[in-house]
Amino acid sequence: MESLMKEYERGYEMLQNAIEGLTEEELHYKPAPDKWSIHQILIHVADSELVSITRMKKVLAEDEPLLFSVDQDAWANNLEYEQLDREQALQLFKLLRSSMQTIIAQLKAEQFERAGVYADAGRFTFKELLEFRVEHVRGHLAQIERVKEAYRQSQ
Template sequence: MTSPVPEVPQAAPPIVPDTKDWTAVLGVGCEECGFRPDEVPPAALGGAVRDMAPRWVAALHRPDVQVRPDPTTWSVLEYGAHVRDVHLLFAERLRRILTEDDPLFDNWDQDATAVEQRYDLQDPAVVADELADAAEAFAALLDGVREADLDRPGLRSNGSAFTVRTLEQYFLHDVVHHLHDVRG
């Protein structure tokens, strides 16, 4: 008698990619979530990241964490996995912009990553722990940024120019905006 072959869970349908240029929120704020990342002083960024981590952890412990509110919107789990990866990616980018001259950041297709990494099937408790760890590591990195380095430049693969200051603001908006998305 042969053992039954375990059934592989079917992937959640991919979300239609967001093509909005979110760099537009720099300097003017976000109409959708109301956040003004330019109003947070660079010296306060580490604390802001630490303050948001428990809200993400709480959201990832909700009983409906894997339920999409509609077919075109990520679940809290998918947003949480994305935000964990945003912390990791921006930590890498910040390290590069602080240590390299004019680094060019590789493209990151967040929608493809969500499908490839099966965000929809990850363990919410593990994602919560990993997000908290990534947030603390990134906050520590932010705490060490010197004011003299805030204008160091870097480029995204699509040509968007960043400085340390605007990279930090862009990151902060992403995390705050997604907390708004999940009502965290």
Template sequence: MQDISHRLRKLLGVLNSSIDTFSETELAYTPAPGQWSKKEILGHLIDSAANNHRRFVLSQLEPEPLLITPYDQDQWVILSRYQHTPAAELLQLLTLYNRQIVRLLENLPESAATQRCEFDNGYSVTLRWLAEDYVMHLEHHVYQIINLTSG
């Protein structure tokens, strides 16, 4: 899990060094109806961190397989009002939450990486796969934030 933790730390660095290049107006810009602003993407990443943190802990506490329940991503973003939250607060929360996830992943026993996790459609993965998928998801959105046009 050390490799996953390293990638996660690197992504946090990229995001933190890049976000200052955008104004609050640019971060709040919505590119099209039904699409998220950069701030809402940051919020979505906070929601993802919260859901995955829970999964990473529960996979070690509950009998196998851990059932991975989906969440309504759009409603989480709307209800959390990320569009109306200062971007600096979103970035700080996202960064701190992911630092905690890094600590969690770095201290997982190697045997935990093979814990089974099952999606509601029956698809079964390991905790390691879930952690890798989480980092890939974060990576996708970090580069989306950096490259998304701002009007």
């Protein structure tokens, strides 16, 4: 559990390291029309964190709450991620993680087993939601690396 909590805490730093030194051209490069740019990925990660913090808090505060899913592609397209402020999104991500870290650090072991229910995916414990947050950043870090490589190949 300790390593999971540490990696959760390092999410912002890991994202910052992944984009360090990239140009605006690299950040906005899309490897294909239906693929996200690094800029869009970062906005998505912040939006996803915003939604997930609500889910995590509901699980800790309410008994078996109903959790909701979002359509990430609709968010990216209809909220025009390419036009949003990347630095603002990263700061929001950092603040959300920091505020949640304070709560996580105080949890008792049994609180990690509290659960919520997705109508479309079933029951998830707080620990599973936390694991997913870590995996989510890992997955998008790998996606960022793929976009960086595609950009290099296109040059």
